[in-house]
Amino acid sequence: MSDHGNAAPRPGVLAEQTWPAMREGAWPVALLPFGATEPHNTHLPYGTDTMLGAEVAARVAAHAIANGTGVVALPPIPFGVNTTQLDLRFTINIMPSTQLLVLRDVIRSLEPNGVRALVLLNAHGGNELRALVRELQPSTSIILSIVNWWQAADASVFREPGDHAGELETAAIMHIAPGLVDADRSRWGNGQVNPSIFDGTRAGWAWLPRRWTQLTADTGVGDPRSATPEVGAQFMAQAVERISGFCAQLAVADADALWRSE
Numbered sequence: 001m002s003d004h005g006n007a008a009p010r011p012g013v014l015a016e017q018t019w020p021a022m023r024e025g026a027w028p029v030a031l032l033p034f035g036a037t038e039p040h041n042t043h044l045p046y047g048t049d050t051m052l053g054a055e056v057a058a059r060v061a062a063h064a065i066a067n068g069t070g071v072v073a074l075p076p077i078p079f080g081v082n083t084t085q086l087d088l089r090f091t092i093n094i095m096p097s098t099q100l101l102v103l104r105d106v107i108r109s110l111e112p113n114g115v116r117a118l119v120l121l122n123a124h125g126g127n128e129l130r131a132l133v134r135e136l137q138p139s140t141s142i143i144l145s146i147v148n149w150w151q152a153a154d155a156s157v158f159r160e161p162g163d164h165a166g167e168l169e170t171a172a173i174m175h176i177a178p179g180l181v182d183a184d185r186s187r188w189g190n191g192q193v194n195p196s197i198f199d200g201t202r203a204g205w206a207w208l209p210r211r212w213t214q215l216t217a218d219t220g221v222g223d224p225r226s227a228t229p230e231v232g233a234q235f236m237a238q239a240v241e242r243i244s245g246f247c248a249q250l251a252v253a254d255a256d257a258l259w260r261s262e
Ligand SMILES: [Zn+2]
Pocket: 040, 048, 049, 123, 124, 164, 165, 169
């Protein structure tokens, strides 16, 4: 996390740059982190997803710039789709239809700046961004894509990565913001979930949104208790390297030949 006021601006992190720093040079790729504001078991902060999205974006920008590709990390969207968690205190929801409007306006703002590709860097499972991209892609020349950051690296480094505030997210926050993790591990919930009553959803061919207060007692999904900051660092570094490589490809991709015989 940046130490506001004392730390130097991080390369490509738009919110920390001056206008002269951005006026020059080419910025072919932009990253837009999508976060959420919601309880994360009993040991992680409400802003977990937003912080992780913003941090991965900042590190991807730094990595890409160091390797010669202009990548700008936009400020994260701090609210996500949480329509089935509103009975958990201070969960802040925005609707998918609101996300569509925000994204449309961000794309329009990017268009005059020479941005060739926009990566929606998602950090929250409830943000189902594909429908937004399907709706907006025909009306912009910017190549739109989605990366769920937690799927970009090899999760086999975890005993059980978990879903929400599980081992993966806990390890990642322990790495980037250890002071925000409850230091008393005896207070961490075990993230145990109740199974669905429906055969079809348990088998995976039927789906309905999970009602969080019926699903889990501590709001967590997945056991966080074997998380370590070292594995969080390792996982995040691999995600950053891979996403940076994707950005480097996007920066020079021909939008009319994204699929072709080799
Ligand atoms: Zn999360």
